[in-house]
Amino acid sequence: MPGGPGSYGLGVVKATKARAERLQNATGALATAAMAAMDAKLPWFAKLSAQDRSWIGLVAQSGISAFVEWFRDPDEHSSMPTRIFGSAPREFTRVISLHQTVDLVRTTIETIENTIGTLLPPDDVPIVHEAMQRYAREVAFAAATVYAQAAEMRGAWDARLEALLVDSVIRGEADESVRSRASALGWTGAAGTTGSAEVAVVVGRAPATTSTEGGSTVADMVRHAAREAGADALCAVQGDRLVVVLGGTSKPVEIVQKLAQWFGPGPIVVGPVVKDLMSAVASARAAVAGLRAAPAWPGAPRPVQADELLPERSLSGDGHARRQLANEVYGPLTVGDGVLLDTVSAYLDSGGSIEATARAMFIHANTVRYRLKRVADITEYNPLDPRDAFTLRVALTLGRLLNPEPGSSVL
Known part of the structure; x- marks a missing residue:
């Protein structure tokens, strides 16, 4: 009956539904205003292609519609903020960066906050404003999740591609496609700080674990250390051995001395320097043969050049x-x-x-x-x-x- 114990709760539910309906009716105007604000406030937005702008418009409209559904019942639609990027293709994360996505979300939220006063009754504005603040926080976490997943997928694909490239070098199957794929992984093929574009292959034992405490892989750490030393690097673990292809240096031993900590125990063999990635099979062949023969010289330096192991390599059948x-x-x-x-x-x-x-x-x-x-x-x-x-x-x-x-x- 009117005025009973459940009348207050029922009234709140009815008021929320009414506000949600009014918000639903305003979604088109809000989406249009958000796109106009992006075009006016974000210089990079206007440089995107029509297709990319269209996808962003769909994401913005999806986000506003998702907010309405979430506003109706936050508990029932708690996962709604994480699904607003579902309408965007996988390439979306390659078109705009995470920082730019945050700018889009911020611009959309600010536009809604500035527009709802003209589209909704005054009593609705503070309630919707507070809900929008909560929703924006969830959207920000959702955006970070999308980019983290995309980065993880790209990282896994890059690792597989890098392993294939290193394997091609070891087997002597390097061709022009290897050069282009290496370029996609950041291999410049140009002279580094040492003034050389030459290449050398390094082989040693793989460490017991290929992941570090921070979650990075040994390959990541090797590449980073090589870049710090002014060289390119492709890296792969092949069974019990770690193979590194160094580029942009005529003094690979000096570079490898800075990478030695990432190898497992035992010898590290540096193949001879060759002119480019296409010729790296000669360096790889010598380095692999040197690693096989290295136990015959217990006093060998670490790292050791493959040419310093010529007697042992000869005796081992090279x-x-x-x-x-x-x-x-x-x-x-x-x-x-x-x-x-x-x-x-x-x-x-x-x-x-x-x-x-x-x-x-x-x-x-x-x-x-x-x-x-x-x-x-x-x-x-x-x-x-x-x-x-x-x-x-x-x-x-x-x-x-x-x-x-x-x-x-x-x-």
């Missing part, structure tokens, strides 16, 4: 390393009368004794020293250094096995 030692170390020593080859061979056979070498060859010790210095100048391996002497020993053995003609190279 044909490229064998030919490189035969061509670049043994070959030059055979030019001319072969006296340098004979001298370094006698020196190695005598256990590294200059005096014993001189006696065996019936020459003065200073002559031996002079010839050994010539060997170091020509091959860049010093016979007086134990590590270089080992490399020379392997190179001479391989050269004799492959039996190149004097002055020629092994194919």
